[in-house]
Amino acid sequence: MDSYAKRRLELNDYAGIPLNKCFHSLLVAAKEYDNLPFGETYCRSYIAKVRHLRFGQGDAEALRNYFVRMQKRSSIFVYVIDMDDEGRMQNVFWADARSRAAYKSFRDVISFDNTYLTNKYNMPFAPFVGVNHHRQSILFGCGLLSREDTKTYVWLFKSWLKCIKGRATKAIITDQYRSMQGAVAQQYDNALKSKIEKENKADFESLNSSYKLVIGFYFEKRFQEAYTNAIFKLFQDELQGMLFCNFLLVKVDGAQYVFHVTNIIEWKHGDFKKRIVYTVRYDAIAFDAQCSCHLFEFRGINFRHMVKILIDKDVKEFHPRFILSLWRKDVKHGHYSVINCYEDLMSGENAK
Known part of the structure; x- marks a missing residue:
């Protein structure tokens, strides 16, 4: 041949x-x-x-030994190995204790993608990735696959569901762009230690410092006290974005108000401005608001259109749903108490 x-x-x-x-x-x-x-x-x-x-001579056995050692260190570490008809390793999936614990807190939406690691294996790498309360990527589990076909992916997702004990996520996002693929691959190459250090640093900074208030309204102070710095900064960006919003009261029915909020969007180079009108409904009894942009439901951040109305109504209280537990800095997530047991597969530990 x-x-x-x-x-x-x-x-x-x-x-x-x-x-x-x-x-x-x-x-x-x-x-x-x-x-x-x-x-x-x-x-x-x-x-x-x-x-x-594709695994290389002896690599399959080394990987299997590595998984056994990790499971001895932590019984919560899971791995699944798929063998072919001749007993040879062809696909693997694994998730450590910290990743499994983190999934319980941040499982609302996960990103699944497959890419090629820039190493000697040249095999599709399939990580399950979420976003933590600092909007950092966090690894829930990953697979190393021999091929990309329906049968292989069925095996992978069955292994994944077994790992998370059937607690399915609300949504799975797949992205085939090369830039995303490279970022995900790099995330695991540099992997868990770096991610944990960044999360710990962000936790410390959120608990011991915060961004200064922009407008000083009551609810801004509430968000400052509740949210991590990364999320509060996104909220403050929306406060600044209110400068490009105008509103008009169009209907009143008792405690129910309907506003039209015009958002002026400036395109690149400032040579064109577009005006988009959104409908904001405000309930003065429940202190609740909803916007036709649905960006709060999509991103979990209170957007400028609703905030513009809350300020105009001088709101001192607001619906509890506006502070998501996902973004809170005072929530003790389960994966905090899990000690990372990873080691470098190629380190001297292999000889022990």
Whole structure:
């Protein structure tokens, strides 16, 4: 088999194309059987060998030993290994104790993507990533896959559901952009230690310092006391954005108010301005507000359109739903108490 045929088989296998179709395409290119010096059985054997060799000689056993050591250190560490018909490792999934505990706190939305690690394995890397209360990415679990096809992904998601004990997330976001892929791959390459250090630093800063108030209204002070610095800064950005908002009262029905809020958006280079009108409904009894932009429901941040009305009504109280527990700095999340037990797979610990 020449290098062209080998490469074509490997690429098609990565893409999840059935082997019989791959062989048929080679047959079409060769025009007839006599011009093809190998058969479908040989192709199947070659692909099986390639999948096995992606781990490298001895690497599969080293990875398995690593998982066993991690589970001895923490019984909450989980891993699943998928073997082929000949007992060779082809897919793996794992999640450490801290990642599993963090999922309980930040499982509302997760991002799932597959990318290629820039290392010798050249295998699809599939991490499950969420966002913590500092809007930092946080790892919930990950897989290393031999191929990208439906069967493999079914196995991966079954392993994932087993890991989280069936507590499914509200939404899964997939993103195939290369920039996102590179960022996710880098996140795990540098991985858990760096992420934990950044989160600990952000926790310390949020508990011991805060951004100064911009307008000094009561609810701004409440958000300053409740939210982490990263989230409070996003809220203050919305306060500054109110400078580009005007409003008009269009309807009153008892304690129910309806406003039209015009948001002036300036495009790049300032040569064009667009005016978008949103509808804000305010309940003076429940101290609740809703905006047609639905950005609070989407991002969990109180947006300028609602805040503009709350300020105009001189609101001293507001609905509890406006302070999400997800963003609070005083919530003790379960993963804080989990000691990270990761080690470098290639470190001297392997010899112990």
